[in-house]
Amino acid sequence: MARHRSPSRTGRPREARVDEAITSATRELLAEAGHHGLTMDAVARRAGIGKAAIYRRYATKQEMVLAAAVExxxxxxxxxxxxxxxxxxxxxxxxxxxxxxxxxxxxxxxxxxxxxxxxxxxxxxxxxxxxxxxxxxxxxxxxxxxxxxxxxxxxxxxxxxxxxxxxxxxxxxxxxxxxxxxxxxxxxxxxxxxxx
Amino acid sequence: MARHRSPSRTGRPREARVDEAITSATRELLAEAGHHGLTMDAVARRAGIGKAAIYRRYATKQEMVLAAAVExxxxxxxxxxxxxxxxxxxxxxxxxxxxxxxxxxxxxxxxxxxxxxxxxxxxxxxxxxxxxxxxxxxxxxxxxxxxxxxxxxxxxxxxxxxxxxxxxxxxxxxxxxxxxxxxxxxxxxxxxxxxx
Amino acid sequence: MARHRSPSRTGRPREARVDEAITSATRELLAEAGHHGLTMDAVARRAGIGKAAIYRRYATKQEMVLAAAVExxxxxxxxxxxxxxxxxxxxxxxxxxxxxxxxxxxxxxxxxxxxxxxxxxxxxxxxxxxxxxxxxxxxxxxxxxxxxxxxxxxxxxxxxxxxxxxxxxxxxxxxxxxxxxxxxxxxxxxxxxxxx
Amino acid sequence: MARHRSPSRTGRPREARVDEAITSATRELLAEAGHHGLTMDAVARRAGIGKAAIYRRYATKQEMVLAAAVExxxxxxxxxxxxxxxxxxxxxxxxxxxxxxxxxxxxxxxxxxxxxxxxxxxxxxxxxxxxxxxxxxxxxxxxxxxxxxxxxxxxxxxxxxxxxxxxxxxxxxxxxxxxxxxxxxxxxxxxxxxxx
DNA sequence: CATTAATCGAGACGGTACGTCTTGTCTTGCA
DNA sequence: TGCAAGACAAGACGTACCGTCTCGATTAATG
Missing domain, CATH: 1.10.357.10 (Tetracycline Repressor, domain 2)
Structure with a gap:
């Protein structure tokens, strides 16, 4: 999946744990509450991460859903x-x-x-x-x-x-x-x- | 179309003009701006009516869309x-x-x-x-x-x-x-x- | 109390019962729910009358309160x-x-x-x-x-x-x-x- | 002034500029348009902030007025x-x-x-x-x-x-x-x- | 080892839609 | 004409969400 911004080579590397947590939380929320219950705040809360960590990976909510539910x-x-x-x-x-x-x-x-x-x-x-x-x-x-x-x-x-x-x-x-x-x-x- | 609350027999009757205006405005906005541009305020403004007139007829935005785009x-x-x-x-x-x-x-x-x-x-x-x-x-x-x-x-x-x-x-x-x-x-x- | 529009001489005369009901309902609602709970619809409902009957007597909510609570x-x-x-x-x-x-x-x-x-x-x-x-x-x-x-x-x-x-x-x-x-x-x- | 929810220690701190803008806008609108012209949307617009920033600080409109006009x-x-x-x-x-x-x-x-x-x-x-x-x-x-x-x-x-x-x-x-x-x-x- | 630069969780920010409520006016049918 | 009922236009209310930004603390790779 093409990322919002590809990770730079320098600095702290992105944690795979976070990628996984976003995808899991997205899937769970989609399954439990449907499209309506899937909010970025809810994903972040469920995944135990900050919203910035999501938007560092996906430019929009749709991209995130695409990666979690379709790709x-x-x-x-x-x-x-x-x-x-x-x-x-x-x-x-x-x-x-x-x-x-x-x-x-x-x-x-x-x-x-x-x-x-x-x-x-x-x-x-x-x-x-x-x-x-x-x-x-x-x-x-x-x-x-x-x-x-x-x-x-x-x-x-x-x-x-x-x-x-x-x-x-x-x-x-x-x-x-x-x-x-x-x-x-x-x-x-x-x-x-x-x-x- | 089943209404949010069915019109009562007493009191001022609902105006057909308003029904028509809501449906037209909904269709126009859907066509022009898509699902994203269809806001209840925009429908009311375009239809020249108040939002209460919409919610008197449809319990939710979805019901309104259903009536305008599907029925x-x-x-x-x-x-x-x-x-x-x-x-x-x-x-x-x-x-x-x-x-x-x-x-x-x-x-x-x-x-x-x-x-x-x-x-x-x-x-x-x-x-x-x-x-x-x-x-x-x-x-x-x-x-x-x-x-x-x-x-x-x-x-x-x-x-x-x-x-x-x-x-x-x-x-x-x-x-x-x-x-x-x-x-x-x-x-x-x-x-x-x-x-x- | 000067009325919104003084009653005309022809046609059906205004019912004193309605005047009394408005004043009573206003006082009760003010006492029970305060300024915040005093809405024109609530007064009309409590008084068992239509809102038009109120506005035939008082031009604004304030006038009504003035008549009921001050006069x-x-x-x-x-x-x-x-x-x-x-x-x-x-x-x-x-x-x-x-x-x-x-x-x-x-x-x-x-x-x-x-x-x-x-x-x-x-x-x-x-x-x-x-x-x-x-x-x-x-x-x-x-x-x-x-x-x-x-x-x-x-x-x-x-x-x-x-x-x-x-x-x-x-x-x-x-x-x-x-x-x-x-x-x-x-x-x-x-x-x-x-x-x- | 006691806040709606007191600011947490973690996360982005609240901006003093926003506090000041809310208070100023409230005072200006009260002076210009009185109690009636003081709407939350108007305060937010005049202050150049979002309504959420107000409600993050004050639970109600009254609290906001209290802070701006009395405190x-x-x-x-x-x-x-x-x-x-x-x-x-x-x-x-x-x-x-x-x-x-x-x-x-x-x-x-x-x-x-x-x-x-x-x-x-x-x-x-x-x-x-x-x-x-x-x-x-x-x-x-x-x-x-x-x-x-x-x-x-x-x-x-x-x-x-x-x-x-x-x-x-x-x-x-x-x-x-x-x-x-x-x-x-x-x-x-x-x-x-x-x-x- | 010390520096650097991007990461992390947390949450504030501006903007905007939602669905509800209220005001004062208008429109029915009945008396 | 008055009346009860209730529809109407306008617009404020307080909540929720989106995508961005800012804070202090971590965490590799580089100098």
Missing amino acids: GTVPATPDTGSLLGDLTVLAETVVARLSHPAASNGLLGLLGELGTDAALAGRFAELLIEPERAGDELVLRRAVDRGELAAMPDVELFHAVFGGAVLSWIFVSRLDPADLPARLARFTCAALRAER | GTVPATPDTGSLLGDLTVLAETVVARLSHPAASNGLLGLLGELGTDAALAGRFAELLIEPERAGDELVLRRAVDRGELAAMPDVELFHAVFGGAVLSWIFVSRLDPADLPARLARFTCAALRAER | GTVPATPDTGSLLGDLTVLAETVVARLSHPAASNGLLGLLGELGTDAALAGRFAELLIEPERAGDELVLRRAVDRGELAAMPDVELFHAVFGGAVLSWIFVSRLDPADLPARLARFTCAALRAER | GTVPATPDTGSLLGDLTVLAETVVARLSHPAASNGLLGLLGELGTDAALAGRFAELLIEPERAGDELVLRRAVDRGELAAMPDVELFHAVFGGAVLSWIFVSRLDPADLPARLARFTCAALRAER
Whole structure:
């Protein structure tokens, strides 16, 4: 994560303990009290640090949330041997990620700011969208290589459909995501195969 | 829209002019300055009313945004004669709706609060999700009746995929939605037809 | 009391019940909650009337308080046969008046506004100061006629000393006024007699 | 002046500049616009500070006014060599103090709240009444020592008479205080001498 | 070892939004 | 017209939050 100001070489070095405390406190507060309960003072108090220590690392609250709730949350999807299997695992991963209160509250809180903060939107794309898209591409490329798909599908559309469906299911419709992965994987798999 | 306190029968009746002014000012400010620039004082000033007139109608800022940016924005989808046609029109409608700055800024701002405000989530479902789902069901029912689909598909999943894809495309990936309706309609249509 | 707008001759006549209810409610609220708890809405609610009925009678809150807490509270001082006796009775009267919570809270609340509201100051003088001064003059004149005083003293100074002492004793120093009348009467009587 | 929350030992210390700015702005606004024009926002704006800086120091608006308009306004009375001289100077001092618009508007505004706010009344007594009473006692003691008075008079009554007379003259009767000091000193001196 | 420079916790700072309250006016329907 | 009820515009109240700054005390690396 790009820092507000990168640490200088001279003087007292930054304490890793503080980095960790900020991230933990942010996650805890997001999980407990949501976007509304996440104040910089509360983070500092919970982390047992001063506010300056936060702003030395992150220029804004959004950057801090980004680092705590979004950064590094996209794992690689393992090769299960079939497209349907891969998609099921992928869906399970996305569901698991968005089901965690800290991640979801952080993510949704950020979404509302993206529209009026281009810099934030860029960082957001870099940390979340790009890794996700790359993972999706890998999964689809494997299916093509296996011969399950005739041609490389529209990755961007696939990403929007797949991620968007989970987002909508959990946050907009607020339904139980228990059997969503299986259903979504089957639905999407059918669409991909049908594309000539 | 359910009010903060429902107007009593006696005394001076509420002025429709004020309702209208609040809604207009909210939409304008959302469009111009986004979620961040939408302050209650600004709404009151722009609407030429007092803040009490707002709080007499809406218990919270979120309720006000809900009424101004979400309520009554879901139109019926006309029958184009084919599933693909219907889905294209439906996608165009959703895209048009989410492309309007007032609606999108309002909607995204609300999304972040839904996780920790059950009452708001209920109102949100009632005003947005339910009408959308009902419209989706109608479109799919027509396709079944036409014989385009063998059985009634999973409406909930369809709604999540369709709406979620647009949401993700526009707000998460932040891509140009120009040719999204056609691509999304074709993709979804294929999946629905493939379902046994 | 001069009204905000004098009642017109035509139409429905004003109800005396309403006048009485306003005055009573004002006095009760002043006594119970002081100047701070006296709001126009509270008076209207307690009196079981509409706010318009109050503003039809009094142009401002201050006028209402003036009418309820100040007007007509200055009784004549009976002739006890001696200056000391008269002064004692006069002091007892003033103490009694200022000891009533409604009157005192009303009076003190008004005092704070007099400095920046000339119209109110005029009404205040007319309703309270003038009657008091006239009463004082009568008492002193009687003492001159009796031969207790050689010449007519400075009535204005006497009024300020006498009323001000009680005011200061009760509200500024916040002492028990039980034996104030006797002490004040003796002190003032001595001063008046000593004046050559 | 006892603060809302006393400053802690750690952290950034409070700035004296801010204390001074609050007091000055309060005095200026009281003088210019009276009790009614003294709003917390106006004080903050005029002082060039945030409202939080005020509430960090004073729990309520009244406390702030107390500190700005009352605290430390009671000077010692110099020894003129005679009781009449001392009393004249004392009266002049009181008149001068109450003639200043900031002090008078602040003081009168507070008087109205004393009846229903015991804590405020206590602070008021501590900051204004006690110093005044102590000053009065000194003046009277000097007169006894000089032999002008046979015995120590009733200080409490004297204080009520002397201060109350000025209060009543200026604020209740609203008369010109130009020759009040001389008249009041002569009147009170006579009474004190006459006491056996 | 002594100096230097950035770190740390704590909390004050200016600015600003929040949701509530109050004042004096206005607008209903009923009497 | 008067009346009870209550909506209206304006704006102050006291609280909370953000991002910056200032204090005294630490803590490495450098001279």
